[in-house]
Amino acid sequence: xxxxxxxSLYLVTDRGLAGSRPLADVVAAAVRGGVTAVQLREKQCGTxxxxxxxxxxxxxxxxxxxxLIVNDRAxxxxxxxxxxxHVGQSDLDARDVRRLLGPHAIVGLSVETREQAExxxxxxxxxxxxxxxxxxxxxxxxAPEWGLSGLAALRRASKQVLVAIGGIHASxxxxxxxxxxxxxxxxxxxxxxxxxxxAARDLRRAIAQARV
Numbered sequence: 001x002x003x004x005x006x007x008s009l010y011l012v013t014d015r016g017l018a019g020s021r022p023l024a025d026v027v028a029a030a031v032r033g034g035v036t037a038v039q040l041r042e043k044q045c046g047t048x049x050x051x052x053x054x055x056x057x058x059x060x061x062x063x064x065x066x067x068l069i070v071n072d073r074a075x076x077x078x079x080x081x082x083x084x085x086h087v088g089q090s091d092l093d094a095r096d097v098r099r100l101l102g103p104h105a106i107v108g109l110s111v112e113t114r115e116q117a118e119x120x121x122x123x124x125x126x127x128x129x130x131x132x133x134x135x136x137x138x139x140x141x142x143a144p145e146w147g148l149s150g151l152a153a154l155r156r157a158s159k160q161v162l163v164a165i166g167g168i169h170a171s172x173x174x175x176x177x178x179x180x181x182x183x184x185x186x187x188x189x190x191x192x193x194x195x196x197x198x199a200a201r202d203l204r205r206a207i208a209q210a211r212v
Contacts (some may be wrong), residue, residue: 002104005067006036007127007163007183008207009200012071013040017191023053024060026196031066033200035190036183039086039108041071054080067106074100084108086129089116098124108163112143117154129185130154132166133176136187148179155180170202177210 011030018026027038040057042050050073058068058080067083070076074097077085084106085097094109101107110129111117120128133146146154151164164176165185173184186203193199 002126005106005126007161007185008036009034009203010037010039010163010165010183010185011035011190011200012165012185012187013038013042014187014191015042017188019192024056026191027057028060029195029197030190030200031061031064033197034204035066035200037067037069039069039071039185040082041187047073047076050076051079054082058082069106069108077101077105084126086110094120094123094125114150114154114157117158117160121158121160125160127161127163127182128158130162130164130181133164133181134167134172136165136167148175151176151181152179170199170206173203173206174210177207183207 013023015023038057038061040054042053054070054076061068069084069086070082071086072091074085074092085101086108087094087097088110094107097107107125108127108129109120109125110131111120112131117128130146130151133151135145145166155162161182162180163183163185164181168176168184168186169189176184190196190199
C-alpha cells in the first residue's frame with residue numbers, strides 16, 4: 001500500500017531566488033520550519049548537475065521523511081532515487097511517468113483549467129497542482145489565475161488532492177486552504193525569504209489556523 005503523503009506545505013525550489021545561499025541550506029531551514037514536501041525545479045542546468053543536486057537533497061531529506069519530487073524529469077528522479085516526479089501539461093504524460101516510476105512513486109500533475117482537471121480525474125496521480133491560484137512573478141507563461149472562487153469550484157467538483165500554487169504567501173495562505181486546497185506550494189515565499197525557516201513556520205501556522 002502506498003504511504004499517505006502530506007502535501008500541506010510544498011516547497012518548489014529556485015536557486016536564483018536563494019541568492020548566494022546554498023540550495024541545501026535553504027531547503028534544510030524550510031524543513032525545520034515545517035515544509036512537508038520538496039520539489040526540485042531546475043530549468044537551466046545540465047542533466048548530470050541536476051542528478052547530483054537531486055541526490056544531495058534526497059540524502060538531506062531522507063532522515064526527516066520529507067519526500068523529494070523532481071520537476072519534469074523522470075530520468076533524473078530515477079537516477080537520484082527521488083520519491084516522485086511532477087509534470088505539466090506539455091511534459092511527459094503522467095501515465096508514462098507512472099509506468100516508469102512504479103505504483104509507489106509520487107506523481108503530480110499541473111492543471112491550469114477546469115477541462116484539464118476533469119481529464120485528470122481518471123489518471124493515477126497523487127495530487128493536482130492547481131496553477132496559478134494568483135498571478136505570480138516566478139512564472140510568466142501561466143494561464144489566467146484560478147482565484148479563490150475558481151479553486152473552491154474545483155474543490156466541489158474534484159475528489160483528488162489539490163495543491164494550490166501561484167502567488168501564495170503567509171497573508172493569503174489561510175484563505176487558499178479555506179477555499180478547499182489540501183496544501184499550498186510556494187517558491188519565492190520561502191526561497192527568497194531572509195529566514196526560510198521562519199517563513200515556513202509562518203506558512204504552517206496559517207495553514208493550521210485555517211483548518212481549525
